[in-house]
Amino acid sequence: MSRSPATTPLIQAHPQPLRAVPSELDPTRLPAHVAVIMDGNGRWARQRNLPRVMGHREGVEALKRTLRLCSDWGIGALTAYAFSTENWNRPGEEVSFLMTLFERVLARELEALDREQVRIRFLGDLEQLPPGLQELIASATRRTAENSGIHFNVCTNYGGRRELVQAARRLADQVARGELDPANIDEQAFAAELQTADEVDPDLLIRTSGEYRISNFLLWQLAYAEIHITDVLWPDFNEDALLRALNDYQSRQRRFGGVAPLSA
Ligand code: IPE
Ligand code: IPE
Ligand code: MG
Numbered sequence: 001m002s003r004s005p006a007t008t009p010l011i012q013a014h015p016q017p018l019r020a021v022p023s024e025l026d027p028t029r030l031p032a033h034v035a036v037i038m039d040g041n042g043r044w045a046r047q048r049n050l051p052r053v054m055g056h057r058e059g060v061e062a063l064k065r066t067l068r069l070c071s072d073w074g075i076g077a078l079t080a081y082a083f084s085t086e087n088w089n090r091p092g093e094e095v096s097f098l099m100t101l102f103e104r105v106l107a108r109e110l111e112a113l114d115r116e117q118v119r120i121r122f123l124g125d126l127e128q129l130p131p132g133l134q135e136l137i138a139s140a141t142r143r144t145a146e147n148s149g150i151h152f153n154v155c156t157n158y159g160g161r162r163e164l165v166q167a168a169r170r171l172a173d174q175v176a177r178g179e180l181d182p183a184n185i186d187e188q189a190f191a192a193e194l195q196t197a198d199e200v201d202p203d204l205l206i207r208t209s210g211e212y213r214i215s216n217f218l219l220w221q222l223a224y225a226e227i228h229i230t231d232v233l234w235p236d237f238n239e240d241a242l243l244r245a246l247n248d249y250q251s252r253q254r255r256f257g258g259v260a261p262l263s264a
Pocket of ligand 3: 039040041
């Protein structure tokens with residue numbers, strides 16, 4: 001994430017594209033929020049006879065590329081699935097490698113992220129992460145909280161079901177304390193208890209590596225997301241692949257349960 005130092009913020013609150021949006025896209029119909037399930041790191045490494053963890057290392061580069069492009073094109077939020085509540089089931093060495101990788105990358109990139117006005121947050125059960133990583137997360141979140149650029153949400157030890165259960169528990173606590181009437185629990189009240197409370201729902205979900213499932217990601221928030229699945233493995237995800245996803249998104253007609261308008 002290196003870009004020449006700037007005296008004025010590079011990214012605005014309602015971001016104007018920093019770089020021309022490619023002409024094949026309609027700049028007025030970009031998704032406000034893109035979510036991505038970064039899958040296929042292990043297979044990328046296996047194809048090259050490398051250990052799986054090398055795929056994770058290369059995956060970081062793909063994430064940096066994607067964040068840069070989304071930010072440059074004025075997309076408001078990028079939410080990336082980095083580690084699920086189920087990923088603890090992986091071999092211990094792979095889990096420790098990932099935790100160390102998150103820590104190293106965050107320490108290394110924080111300065112540039114901040115300089116570029118990225119607002120970074122981590123979604124998930126953070127208390128189960130290694131203490132060093134938790135501290136870095138807390139300081140990165142604090143340091144970038146007022147930044148005016150893209151919202152970059154990294155889901156780490158995140159599970160959609162767990163997030164829903166915790167929201168339900170918080171609402172139940174408020175009822176038990178007499179602060180909330182159960183009759184006032186509506187969709188808005190529920191969404192306000194989720195970790196994505198101040199974020200619009202994702203318009204587009206991208207999943208790489210050709211798997212047709214959502215693997216416990218953003219179960220509530222993806223209710224009306226358009227889904228783009230590509231065979232590209234995450235470490236190979238690049239501008240071309242993102243353009244294809246955005247083109248696919250712009251080709252969809254979003255009906256939200258309504259009917260298609262009659263064509264003129
Ligand atoms: C995604 O790649 C990264 C994480 C889940 C941390 P994978 O590690 O799942 O790669 P594949 O699916 O085994 O190829
Ligand atoms: C989903 O990928 C989780 C992340 C990308 C962090 P997985 O590789 O863990 O998903 P499954 O096991 O194929 O469903
Ligand atoms: Mg996978």
